[in-house]
Amino acid sequence: MAEKRATREAYGAVLIELAKAGRDVVALDADLASSTTTAKFGAEFPDRFFNVGVAEQNMIGVAAGLAASGKIAYTGSFAVFATGRAFDQIRNTVCYGNLNVKICPTHAGLTVGPDGASHQALEDIALMRSLPNMRVIVPADYYEAAAALRAAADIDGPVFVRLGRAAVPVVYDESHTFDLGKADVVAEGGDVTIAACGIMVEVALRARDLLAADGVSAEVINVSSVKPIDAEALVASAAKTGHVVTAEEHTIQGGLGGAIAEVLSEQLPTPMLRVGVRDMFGTSGPADELLIEYGLTPANIAEAARKLLD
């Protein structure tokens, strides 16, 4: 069994690392610091950590002011509240001003589990992707989350890093680096491209094994940089395989599948199927059972690939 770690674990740890390296980082949280792990940073750097209470809109506004005054402002909360409750603040103050605010919420997607629909962000990628100046990163695992959180400090402007609650299998190791705007071909193949982000990268790799057993060779691409997106790599892979399946722990409207459909429809129309949540809210349950319930399993991806190849 592969190592399992939650991407959120990287958050507090990387903030500590950045502050120790002398970066002018501050962290804000909205009464979820223990869940998002920013509390760990707060314990080591109390002068650089500010809890705003249950007030996400104010958190984003304060972060904007800190950023306008030279700080690298990281914010924490759950993805539903960070992006939905404070959307107008992110749009009108942070993105319009191109301010150095990092929106790195945890508890994105179905794998939140028992808290249910109110807490399972399934539209946050779509929301953030629609905003000018915003960069959208959906790390595949713990190591990529750490790399992306580090990279965010070097990007001058708004960055969204999507983190999860559940411990999930790792895909990479310590040596992994993150390049904004670059997709990573994690496994090559010639018959079908599976482009995935977040936890679905590991699921896609297992789908690849299922397909291999049928003699189908799948290429798996980690598109953790959803915006800017690596159109070149996607077009190259689509040109090679002629079939594209996308996979995300998010609604299929406006997320990764939407982004890739936009690229391919303009540059290289390619038969596509999107695996994701189909215009529904989430529900309570254990994370692994939810992935089955909503069709986000290796079998679902393999099935989509076979359908395309038929």
Next chain:
Amino acid sequence: MQTTTDIAQLEAQARRIRRHIIEMTGIAGSGHPGGSLSAADIVTALYFSVMKHRPQEPSWPDRDRFVLSKGHAAPVLYAALAESGYYPVEALGTLRQLGSILQGHPDMCKTPGVEICSGSLGQGLAAACGMALAGRMDRAPWRVYAMIGDGEAQEGEIWEASMFAAHYKLDNLTCVLDFNGLQIDGRLEDVMSIDCPSEKWRSFGWHVVKIDGHDFVQILAAFDEAKRTKNKPTMIVARTVKGKGVSFMENQVGFHGKAPSEEQMKQALEELATE
């Protein structure tokens, strides 16, 4: 202490700013004269007496910051910035036009001297809190000033930020409430009363000063008192008249977001004539 000539100079400056507000909205054919005129004396006091700033060096690190949270009053800010020398006064004639540095609502990326984007009400005070916090972390000498509208104070985020500022004892932050009693759909009392704002902010842990927002002696004294207040942010509750200085605009809901016609512009400028 201010001398009477200081005050007379500020009054003259405010009059010039009011003229700009009328002209720029009149030329643009749109914009928000009412809330710009109610704020004119306070904004004049900030830019021409209270704040340390360098118009030739807009990002001078030690400058005091002003956040116009009620961003629709952009004309008063643009006029004060132009009169200060951030950009030529002629630029005011381009308000709201394609390609202008002067957008309908403040844009920090386009306009020298604008500290933060605003226009979506309720957000500026939070940003001002963040600036004040950064200033304190850096032990910087600068102060942060913000202005909110009374209608704007109906936004929940204003109260989130108000809690925050008091909790973190941001005594380098001073906010002005432009208490003109009017919003778009009518009088606050009829639409949604904010009742006794002084008591509200006092109970939120702020130091509160109540003034006549058109009396420079009171305005300057209030900013002075705010500077001397320790461990608490200060809210200056400024009683103002929406449309102040133009007889037919005063206390008129209709001039919240309507530019004067050519005829009205002429009359307003006559009323605001400088000697």
